[in-house]
Amino acid sequence: MTTDPALATLQQLDARHHLHPFNDNAALARKGTRILVRGEGCHVWDAHGQRLLDAFAGLWCVNVGYGRRELGEAAARQMDTLAYYNSFFACTTEPTVRLAAKLAELAPGDLNHAFFTNSGSEANDTILRMVRHFWAVQDRPQKNIVIGRRNGYHGSTVAGASLGGMAVMHRQGGLPIPDIHHIDPPFWFADGGDLDPDAYGLLAARRLEQKILELGPERVAAFIGEPIMGAIGVWIPPRTYWPEVERICRAYDVLLIADEVICGFGRTGEWFGQQYFGFQADIMPIAKGLSSGYIPIGAVMFNDRVAGVLKERGGELAHGYTYSGHPVCAAVALENIRLLQEEGIVERARREIAPYLAERWAQLGEHPLVGEARIAGLVGALELVPDKRVRRGFPEPGKVGTLCRDLALEEGLILRATYDAMLLSPPLVIGRAEVDELFEKAWRALDRTARAIGHASAA
Numbered sequence: 001m002t003t004d005p006a007l008a009t010l011q012q013l014d015a016r017h018h019l020h021p022f023n024d025n026a027a028l029a030r031k032g033t034r035i036l037v038r039g040e041g042c043h044v045w046d047a048h049g050q051r052l053l054d055a056f057a058g059l060w061c062v063n064v065g066y067g068r069r070e071l072g073e074a075a076a077r078q079m080d081t082l083a084y085y086n087s088f089f090a091c092t093t094e095p096t097v098r099l100a101a102k103l104a105e106l107a108p109g110d111l112n113h114a115f116f117t118n119s120g121s122e123a124n125d126t127i128l129r130m131v132r133h134f135w136a137v138q139d140r141p142q143k144n145i146v147i148g149r150r151n152g153y154h155g156s157t158v159a160g161a162s163l164g165g166m167a168v169m170h171r172q173g174g175l176p177i178p179d180i181h182h183i184d185p186p187f188w189f190a191d192g193g194d195l196d197p198d199a200y201g202l203l204a205a206r207r208l209e210q211k212i213l214e215l216g217p218e219r220v221a222a223f224i225g226e227p228i229m230g231a232i233g234v235w236i237p238p239r240t241y242w243p244e245v246e247r248i249c250r251a252y253d254v255l256l257i258a259d260e261v262i263c264g265f266g267r268t269g270e271w272f273g274q275q276y277f278g279f280q281a282d283i284m285p286i287a288k289g290l291s292s293g294y295i296p297i298g299a300v301m302f303n304d305r306v307a308g309v310l311k312e313r314g315g316e317l318a319h320g321y322t323y324s325g326h327p328v329c330a331a332v333a334l335e336n337i338r339l340l341q342e343e344g345i346v347e348r349a350r351r352e353i354a355p356y357l358a359e360r361w362a363q364l365g366e367h368p369l370v371g372e373a374r375i376a377g378l379v380g381a382l383e384l385v386p387d388k389r390v391r392r393g394f395p396e397p398g399k400v401g402t403l404c405r406d407l408a409l410e411e412g413l414i415l416r417a418t419y420d421a422m423l424l425s426p427p428l429v430i431g432r433a434e435v436d437e438l439f440e441k442a443w444r445a446l447d448r449t450a451r452a453i454g455h456a457s458a459a
């Protein structure tokens with residue numbers, strides 16, 4: 001808790017009245033919440049006036065960086081003109097239509113049809129219902145199982161958390177719901193054994209084939225995966241993984257869902273993770289970078305085949321949200337995409353920043369505390385380990401990562417920790433000088449962590 005009286009009041013009110021998502025709320029109430037007040041570019045300021053380099057882009061989402069007035073102006077213009085109208089009653093609004101068309105133009109392959117939601121979780125709720133409906137209206141109601149992956153993350157609603165494979169989430173609320181199965185994810189660092197990553201990638205993909213055969217292809221509606229598994233610790237699959245998953249889905253007529261909520265809109269240096277890995281999905285949920293986090297909006301993109309069946313044979317779609325295609329959110333998303341395109345933000349991230357960031361990230365990988373420094377474009381992780389020579393984590397996962405995260409904050413750097421992986425996902429507009437700032441602060445945080453835990457290297 002702070003000594004500043006105004007801030008102390010806010011923290012007390014927060015502790016008394018606000019339940020924080022993904023937090024131990026009792027512990028947080030004792031410690032006092034950090035209150036953020038301002039953002040500019042890649043930096044945010046907290047209520048103490050401390051300036052922090054936000055190397056996590058809020059929550060994987062502030063792709064264009066903080067403080068872009070154009071986005072607020074787009075929202076204000078639309079609110080003044082028409083603050084709200086729905087898309088239910090055979091109606092819609094201009095920004096909604098323009099955004100759908102824009103997304104069809106940007107999305108890979110024939111993902112040409114948008115259904116709008118308010119978040120990534122809602123997008124995955126929509127998907128679960130639509131893939132089952134897709135098969136049901138083709139007289140195959142028994143083809144209703146969706147396969148996800150252990151430790152996958154697809155959001156926090158009932159469907160999202162069920163499709164995801166987080167055991168801690170499943171324990172709260174009786175999840176997963178029926179007819180959702182999970183296979184082991186591709187994580188070479190912990191699971192690859194003596195295989196080289198490419199051979200391991202094929203092996204990990206073939207777990208999907210085994211599961212489909214075990215359940216029976218006539219029962220399996222779809223497979224869902226994040227191109228890069230974000231929340232669990234930026235697990236980047238080997239290059240061989242996704243093309244093999246795609247081949248398997250085609251062979252058994254299983255719909256392929258690429259959850260692009262993190263990878264979409266430039267995170268890997270490509271517009272979408274599918275382009276980074278070279279595969280094509282049938283369905284793609286998006287959110288986060290769609291509006292750079294300035295306003296809540298998500299969507300599901302469907303390909304021609306799926307949308308065709310839903311339109312021609314699906315009858316009335318008994319599904320929708322009051323704010324599906326909200327005109328203000330659509331206007332902000334359109335403006336965000338305009339910035340990404342016209343200022344060449346994605347292009348520049350791929351060509352100029354990603355290579356430099358990869359170089360500096362690899363240097364952090366030389367720190368004695370780091371067992372692996374992995375990165376794909378502008379998303380990465382440092383895996384902290386007791387012994388650099390062995391691909392094995394700490395006996396009590398999470399303690400060292402949390403400590404390192406807190407020390408990084410003291411150094412003025414925001415990195416997220418998942419267990420003992422330090423996660424990186426900066427705004428795409430990060431510059432070279434800020435990459436250097438990131439490197440220096442992260443190195444100091446690693447040094448201080450190593451000393452604090454009496455790491456073998458610090459002796």
Ligand SMILES: *Cc1c(COP(=O)(O)O)cnc(C)c1O
Pocket residue numbers: 118119120121122153154155156226230231259260261262287288298
């Ligand atoms: C964040 C996330 C979601 C959930 O999105 P929300 O907007 O938080 O509901 C779904 N999938 C992935 C891959 C995510 O990272």
